Amino acid sequence: MSQEQMKIPQATAKRLPLYYRFLKNLHSSGKQRVSSKELSDAVKVDSATIRRDFSYFGALGKKGYGYNVEYLLSFFRKTLDQDETTKVVLIGVGNLGTAFLHYNFLKNNNTKIEMAFDADPKKAGTSIGEVPVYAMDDLEEKVKESNIEVAILTVPAGPAQGITDRLIDLKVKGILNFTPARLSVPEHMRIHHIDLAVELQSLIYFLKNYGTDDVETSQLEEI
Ligand code: ATP
Secondary structure, eight states: HHHHHHHHHHHHHHHHHHHHHHHHHHTTTOEEEEEEOOOOHHTOOOHHHHHHHHHTTTTTOOOBBEEEEEEHHHOOOOTTTTTOOOEEEEESSSHHHHHHHOOOOOSSSSSSEEEEEEEEETTTTOTTEEEEEEGGGGGGHHHHHHHOEEEESSSSSTTTTHHHHHHHHTOOEEEOHHHHHHHOOOOOOOEOOOOHHHHHHHHHHHHHHHHHOOSEEESSSOO
């Protein structure tokens, strides 16, 4: 990634795949320009945030014209490395893990769950949604030979750190952690925690306390 792209704030970077997916659909329906208002309605991010996000990557847009879809798409393609498929491993083929294996993310991005692992001997040796499930003893061998970059953890909290330590030794670059465990990883490794129970509770808290009021106000000029 170039120096220029490194300056994009993390919150903005997280929204890029959302923008990218919508713009691809727009492009395939033949649209050449889009306003921040249209984008905002589609991706449910307020238009001031969209304009600020887009300003980070040099898409300034024009009042009354909007943004050039082609320009935005080529930026996203470069930034998100969409030409390469990122190989993913999933560990823990329980209810949540199984759902991810069936879904397998291919519709949205060039990411693919290549293989899965589980400690349950009844699950090892099976396949789910065309993804092979292996025994935990085979983790090192299989991950090394497949050039896996990212791991999804859907095991219970207890074994999560031990498994993470094995992934660190295997030089996996990133972990999407669905367990409630707060995991320690070295600085060079990226970890995103998604605790679905906490997210649900927080949504309910906000609904109870703020309803559906918009919290962010538009300060930048409308495009
Ligand atoms: P299920 O109903 O299949 O048990 P679950 O999502 O309710 O699914 P969990 O207890 O959260 O069950 O476990 C998720 C998965 O993680 C299970 O398939 C389990 O076999 C697996 N698992 C548990 N411990 C480990 C471990 N140490 N290493 C790898 N996988 C594990």
